[in-house]
Amino acid sequence: MDPSRIRGKIRRFRILIIGRTNAGKTTILGRVCNTRDNPEIHDSAGNKIDLATINASRERGEHNISNEMVLRSNPGFVFHDSRGFEAGSESEFDKVKEFITSRSKETRISDQLHAIW
Numbered sequence: 001m002d003p004s005r006i007r008g009k010i011r012r013f014r015i016l017i018i019g020r021t022n023a024g025k026t027t028i029l030g031r032v033c034n035t036r037d038n039p040e041i042h043d044s045a046g047n048k049i050d051l052a053t054i055n056a057s058r059e060r061g062e063h064n065i066s067n068e069m070v071l072r073s074n075p076g077f078v079f080h081d082s083r084g085f086e087a088g089s090e091s092e093f094d095k096v097k098e099f100i101t102s103r104s105k106e107t108r109i110s111d112q113l114h115a116i117w
């Protein structure tokens with residue numbers, strides 16, 4: 001298929017970011033999009049979410065992996081920011097695995113994950 005048709009079909013390139021706790025995942029999302037703009041975040045039901053929940057911090061980030069983060073500077077991308085993996089804790093890892101599995105079963109290509117970073 002022609003790449004421009006694929007782009008039209010997926011609308012937004014969907015990226016999941018995973019890694020260790022405090023690795024800088026949330027920080028890098030902001031930097032890579034070269035923005036100080038506040039992202040727009042929606043939960044899986046499409047409701048807008050309070051921005052205070054996504055800021056980078058030394059505390060463990062409180063993120064819901066199913067939230068969709070879109071930056072005005074890069075509207076062609078949608079990010080899913082996960083809570084970091086912590087040594088000795090399996091629950092976060094299991095949540096991420098579950099999310100990846102369920103997205104891989106989505107029938108619409110726009111709902112599937114297109115990259116994991």
Ligand SMILES: Nc1nc2c(ncn2[C@@H]2O[C@H](COP(=O)(O)OP(=O)(O)OP(=O)(O)O)[C@@H](O)[C@H]2O)c(=O)[nH]1
Pocket residue numbers: 019020021022023024025026027028055056057058059060061062063082083084085
């Ligand atoms: N020195 C330094 N500090 C950084 C860098 N990137 C992020 N930080 C700091 O590290 C802390 C954690 O950054 P976050 O972006 O919240 O890390 P995270 O991976 O999203 O963390 P969790 O969501 O808790 O897993 C913050 O205090 C950031 O300001 C970096 O490149 N260098």
Ligand SMILES: [Mg+2]
Pocket residue numbers: 025026027056061063081082083084
């Ligand atoms: Mg974070």
